Amino acid sequence: MLAAAAVGILVVMALALVRAFRGPSICDRILAVNMIGTKTVLLIAVYGFLSGRPDFLDIAITYALINFVGVIAALKFIERIAASPPPTRPEEL
Amino acid sequence: MNDDIVLTVIGKLLIPFILLFALYVQFHGDFGPGGGFQAGVLFAAGIILYALTNGTAAAMRLIPPGLLAPLAALGVLLYGGVGVATMLLGRHFLNYSVLAQDAVHGQHYGILLIELGVGITVAAVMLLIFFAFTSRED
Numbered sequence: 001m002l003a004a005a006a007v008g009i010l011v012v013m014a015l016a017l018v019r020a021f022r023g024p025s026i027c028d029r030i031l032a033v034n035m036i037g038t039k040t041v042l043l044i045a046v047y048g049f050l051s052g053r054p055d056f057l058d059i060a061i062t063y064a065l066i067n068f069v070g071v072i073a074a075l076k077f078i079e080r081i082a083a084s085p086p087p088t089r090p091e092e093l
Numbered sequence: 094m095n096d097d098i099v100l101t102v103i104g105k106l107l108i109p110f111i112l113l114f115a116l117y118v119q120f121h122g123d124f125g126p127g128g129g130f131q132a133g134v135l136f137a138a139g140i141i142l143y144a145l146t147n148g149t150a151a152a153m154r155l156i157p158p159g160l161l162a163p164l165a166a167l168g169v170l171l172y173g174g175v176g177v178a179t180m181l182l183g184r185h186f187l188n189y190s191v192l193a194q195d196a197v198h199g200q201h202y203g204i205l206l207i208e209l210g211v212g213i214t215v216a217a218v219m220l221l222i223f224f225a226f227t228s229r230e231d
Contacts, residue, residue, distance in 0.1 A: 055125040058118065062135060065111050069138045072100065072145050 002050045006043060013039045026078055030071065037067035097146070104146035111139035119212050120205070129208035133215025140216075141223050149227045158224050161217045168214030175206045 013036055020032035041064045048056025119132035144152035175187065182191040189203025190196035 058121075058126050061114060062118070062131065065107075065114065065135065066138055068107070069111075069142045069145070072142065076145055 002046055006046045006050065009039050009043045009046065013043070030074055030078070033074075034067070034071045037063070037071070041067070101146050104142050108139050108143055111142065112136060115139060119208065122208055123201070123204055129211025130215050132208075133212040133217075134219060136212070136216040137219035137223070140220055144223065144227065149224070153224065153228075156220060158221070158228075161221045161224070165214050165217035165221065168210040168212070168217065171210030171213070172207055175203060175210070179203070 016032045016035045016039065020029050020036065023029045023032060041060045044056055044060040044063060048054055048060070115132045115135035115138075118127035118135060119129065122128035122132070140152060140156060143155065175189075175192075177186075179188050179191055180186050184191050187203070187207070189200040192199035192202045
């Protein structure tokens with residue numbers, strides 16, 4: 001049961017990874033990365049119960065908090081790049 | 094910076110819990126996963142979230158950057174001080190067993206003080222790095 005849940009989460013992570021690589025816009029990629037982070041939290045929790053160590057939940061909470069802060073920081077960064085005129089950025093984001 | 098009302102409110106809701114969880118990781122580190130480094134990073138992440146939602150200037154008013162380098166040194170001093178204290182009490186460097194009447198209590202106090210030093214230093218250095226990056230205007 002838990003193993004099936006873990007496999008399902010891994011499949012969803014693979015799909016989100018495809019979206020992160022192929023996503024046409026930057027928002028698609030950020031959303032996909034955020035989703036992978038959320039699935040990682042779930043995967044850590046499921047693996048903790050699978051291996052009989054529920055204190056993995058602490059690590060899952062930590063990952064969720066850091067992931068949230070990281071996504072906010074990435075969004076702020078993108079916003080600042082979009083607001084300022086591009087000095088020399090040939091590659092399209 | 095002030096027009097993202099959702100972000101500001103969510104940050105205001107979440108920051109106390111991040112800081113509380115950092116303290117939990119700090120003081121629970123000898124029973125479960127955690128310890129000084131992780132707690133310091135989490136504490137710094139809470140302050141960084143405050144800086145992202147309310148602006149770096151507000152965060153610098155909350156935590157003056159001039160205070161961070163002394164705090165980073167204070168953590169190392171606490172770590173080394175515990176070691177030297179155990180040496181002065183007649184044992185090896187960082188042999189906590191002499192810090193209290195019986196060895197188990199001494200080891201408990203010792204690991205708490207060491208982890209506190211690690212946590213203070215890591216949080217201060219993380220915030221120093223963050224402030225150094227964000228205050229660099231080009």
